[in-house]
Amino acid sequence: MAVxxxxxxxxxxxxxxxSSQLSYLSAxxxxxxxxxxxxxxxxxxxxxxxxxNSQSPPVxxxxxxxxxxxxxxxGVFCLTYDLKAEDETKSWKKLINIAVSxxxxxxxxxxxxxxxxxxxFGPDQPIALKLLxxxxxxxxxxxxxxxxxxxxxxxxxxxxIGIDPYEVxxxxxxxxxxxxxxxxxxxxxxxxxxxxxxxxxxxxxxxxAVASRNVKVIVVGNPCNTNALICLKNAPNIPAKNxxxxxxxxxxxxxxxxxxxxxxxxxxxxxxxxxxxxSTTQVPDFLNARxxxxxxxxxxxDHKWLExxxxxxxxxxxxxxxxxxxxxxxxxxxxxxxxAIKSLVTPTPEGDWFSSGVYTNGNPYGIVEGIVFSMPxxxxxxxxxxxxxxxxxxxxxxxxxxxxxxELLAEKRCVAHLTGEGIGFCDLPEDTMLPGEM
Amino acid sequence: MAVxxxxxxxxxxxxxxxSSQLSYLSAxxxxxxxxxxxxxxxxxxxxxxxxxNSQSPPVxxxxxxxxxxxxxxxGVFCLTYDLKAEDETKSWKKLINIAVSxxxxxxxxxxxxxxxxxxxFGPDQPIALKLLxxxxxxxxxxxxxxxxxxxxxxxxxxxxIGIDPYEVxxxxxxxxxxxxxxxxxxxxxxxxxxxxxxxxxxxxxxxxAVASRNVKVIVVGNPCNTNALICLKNAPNIPAKNxxxxxxxxxxxxxxxxxxxxxxxxxxxxxxxxxxxxSTTQVPDFLNARxxxxxxxxxxxDHKWLExxxxxxxxxxxxxxxxxxxxxxxxxxxxxxxxAIKSLVTPTPEGDWFSSGVYTNGNPYGIVEGIVFSMPxxxxxxxxxxxxxxxxxxxxxxxxxxxxxxELLAEKRCVAHLTGEGIGFCDLPEDTMLPGEM
Numbered sequence: 001m002a003v004x005x006x007x008x009x010x011x012x013x014x015x016x017x018x019s020s021q022l023s024y025l026s027a028x029x030x031x032x033x034x035x036x037x038x039x040x041x042x043x044x045x046x047x048x049x050x051x052x053n054s055q056s057p058p059v060x061x062x063x064x065x066x067x068x069x070x071x072x073x074x075g076v077f078c079l080t081y082d083l084k085a086e087d088e089t090k091s092w093k094k095l096i097n098i099a100v101s102x103x104x105x106x107x108x109x110x111x112x113x114x115x116x117x118x119x120x121f122g123p124d125q126p127i128a129l130k131l132l133x134x135x136x137x138x139x140x141x142x143x144x145x146x147x148x149x150x151x152x153x154x155x156x157x158x159x160x161i162g163i164d165p166y167e168v169x170x171x172x173x174x175x176x177x178x179x180x181x182x183x184x185x186x187x188x189x190x191x192x193x194x195x196x197x198x199x200x201x202x203x204x205x206x207x208x209a210v211a212s213r214n215v216k217v218i219v220v221g222n223p224c225n226t227n228a229l230i231c232l233k234n235a236p237n238i239p240a241k242n243x244x245x246x247x248x249x250x251x252x253x254x255x256x257x258x259x260x261x262x263x264x265x266x267x268x269x270x271x272x273x274x275x276x277x278x279s280t281t282q283v284p285d286f287l288n289a290r291x292x293x294x295x296x297x298x299x300x301x302d303h304k305w306l307e308x309x310x311x312x313x314x315x316x317x318x319x320x321x322x323x324x325x326x327x328x329x330x331x332x333x334x335x336x337x338x339x340a341i342k343s344l345v346t347p348t349p350e351g352d353w354f355s356s357g358v359y360t361n362g363n364p365y366g367i368v369e370g371i372v373f374s375m376p377x378x379x380x381x382x383x384x385x386x387x388x389x390x391x392x393x394x395x396x397x398x399x400x401x402x403x404x405x406x407e408l409l410a411e412k413r414c415v416a417h418l419t420g421e422g423i424g425f426c427d428l429p430e431d432t433m434l435p436g437e438m
Numbered sequence: 439m440a441v442x443x444x445x446x447x448x449x450x451x452x453x454x455x456x457s458s459q460l461s462y463l464s465a466x467x468x469x470x471x472x473x474x475x476x477x478x479x480x481x482x483x484x485x486x487x488x489x490x491n492s493q494s495p496p497v498x499x500x501x502x503x504x505x506x507x508x509x510x511x512x513g514v515f516c517l518t519y520d521l522k523a524e525d526e527t528k529s530w531k532k533l534i535n536i537a538v539s540x541x542x543x544x545x546x547x548x549x550x551x552x553x554x555x556x557x558x559f560g561p562d563q564p565i566a567l568k569l570l571x572x573x574x575x576x577x578x579x580x581x582x583x584x585x586x587x588x589x590x591x592x593x594x595x596x597x598x599i600g601i602d603p604y605e606v607x608x609x610x611x612x613x614x615x616x617x618x619x620x621x622x623x624x625x626x627x628x629x630x631x632x633x634x635x636x637x638x639x640x641x642x643x644x645x646x647a648v649a650s651r652n653v654k655v656i657v658v659g660n661p662c663n664t665n666a667l668i669c670l671k672n673a674p675n676i677p678a679k680n681x682x683x684x685x686x687x688x689x690x691x692x693x694x695x696x697x698x699x700x701x702x703x704x705x706x707x708x709x710x711x712x713x714x715x716x717s718t719t720q721v722p723d724f725l726n727a728r729x730x731x732x733x734x735x736x737x738x739x740d741h742k743w744l745e746x747x748x749x750x751x752x753x754x755x756x757x758x759x760x761x762x763x764x765x766x767x768x769x770x771x772x773x774x775x776x777x778a779i780k781s782l783v784t785p786t787p788e789g790d791w792f793s794s795g796v797y798t799n800g801n802p803y804g805i806v807e808g809i810v811f812s813m814p815x816x817x818x819x820x821x822x823x824x825x826x827x828x829x830x831x832x833x834x835x836x837x838x839x840x841x842x843x844x845e846l847l848a849e850k851r852c853v854a855h856l857t858g859e860g861i862g863f864c865d866l867p868e869d870t871m872l873p874g875e876m
Contacts (some may be wrong), residue, residue, distance in 0.1 A: 146759055149694050152704045267590070326581075
């Protein structure tokens, strides 16, 4: 990470370690490993700050060699030590870098604490959180970092905040892209595709330049399928299959609605697929879904409800929540992101699957190639996934899938200028934004 | 729970189970156990509602025997089944009831999902969440319950929402009392003590009447020490030592500040006590605290910083966060509530302790009896705790402790009318509300 110039803002005193103290600590220090708590910002000239001691006066910090890795931290946040040297931590896995965009927003405010607590990647997986915000949200990012510090999570070994994706995505092994512009008054879906598409084109380029070559990317910011497509097209050096668009909240809501209708607890519902776009053309699949292992259509015999009400119930959930709660569903969205990650890092239970919006190339369902489409997947728990073979289709399902496929192809034509495929031409006949996601 | 009258609001269809479906399910049903997902409201006349299917038209529900336990649920939320009959759940512990007040607020919005995920009470502890809100927040409570449903937590077996503590606290084994009125413009601490004191007097009476006889109560709503005192005085049939005032966020912040100053990771800091009131008179104790097992005063030799800056840094953290983040610290407060619960349900690590605001009767430190005062505690992990014996005092620490003790005695005199000890008389010389907790 090239940091051209280091000047200290007003909030970081240097470490006041003395030689008498170092004797307690030296056994733990090891310069091979960079496991520090540091926070980075680059605004025009690069600056470094930490989230703590905000009452302290400005302190001058020595400019360091911009090429050295240690140049982006100092003082108390630049401790280098070796987890292998401590009894409690020596059996831990290697630290992983998790980048999160929109990190000052409400979804992230739930998600980051879940990631840091160990409930996502396990109790032996130390993590570094790299938080991407905007100039406007930078102070809020500092607040988030302060709260993460006050939470004393043993597994959270590094926090970095910044507004430049080329810095924040450095060596990222996971990129959770939550940040996106919300739709303003009078803005059409085509405008939103263009505005957010530009953000995801830039982030794709940044991932391509600096992230781990096997980074897993989960796009949450809407319109997430086409944003994911733009992102992967701008990151040709990263496998296209590593990019996901989040449809897991839709899957979870579909399971809940099927459980409610059948009068069973939701843990009895399995094999639910969300097909296609994260929009109102999405297809929650009740043909292949099961309840207690039995096809849903045998359990829920009210097929009229399945065909005419079920999909709407899933889709209107977000809008109903906003009406009730006055805010969009940040907490359950964060839970569904956790579910999506866990589905990739733990083996899928025998006979079941999960939904994810992924690149269609090589899919066995006849979905047109070259788009990001939610489909049923299984994982061995290695971060990768494969398509499920044993799904069936009927005319109802095929017709619905064709419609959402057509929409994604139209969205793709809209953003051709962002995927390097010519001039964008937008012909989106209707507004298919999900209620509650404006 | 006496429910005088049942009328259905507009949102709950009855279960549409058919006999053909019941064959799949009957093996799992068992009327001995009441493990359903139901939501309750009592507004003047009792009403029952569920959080789901809010697009459905009004449905009439049969009035049931108000004395039967099943009277507070119906339809799909009234499933009764036996966790012991299922392979996945038969080794689970008995369901516990956790009541949370202020359940529609931001702290709860973080906390409830942590409780439901299993990270607090463990992966084999099914839980029932009983959510207390107000008439005004009732719709938001429904939204929270909907998000909990959409999260598909396997351990979350019951959700009930309501505005009457006598219903919501029924059989509660934990009561997390987060809700309190915030201080309005021009309101003095004495006013706040009175207004919130009335809430906690009522909740104490309700706990006394309907909660488990060994309920553990954690008071978070401010002024939390005196609120906890009022609560326990109104609940004479529950052991006074079961009541806690949350000072864990202060402890966590103190650990973080000591770590930052010493240049160590925060997991090296132990034996930190917060003494006294959750206010600016609180005493973060650096005399007994340790870093890597060594007394802090030997590690941090800048004793002027310890005596003059450390306490302020801990106390100003909340205000600094509001400035940065624009909101109060809901996420890290929720983490500290989780820490406080875990400290009671897991054995305290050898040689360490945790802080909690507890009833002073029988304390070995010479603190005056009859108040709620934060002190160092240890637990065997059974929900109970004992005072730590091996702490030392010096003049600096004793002087500070005397001041916070005097404040709590003054607060106690303020609320004498709420604790059954005469006429309240308020003489609070200064505003000791912590920054960021207005």
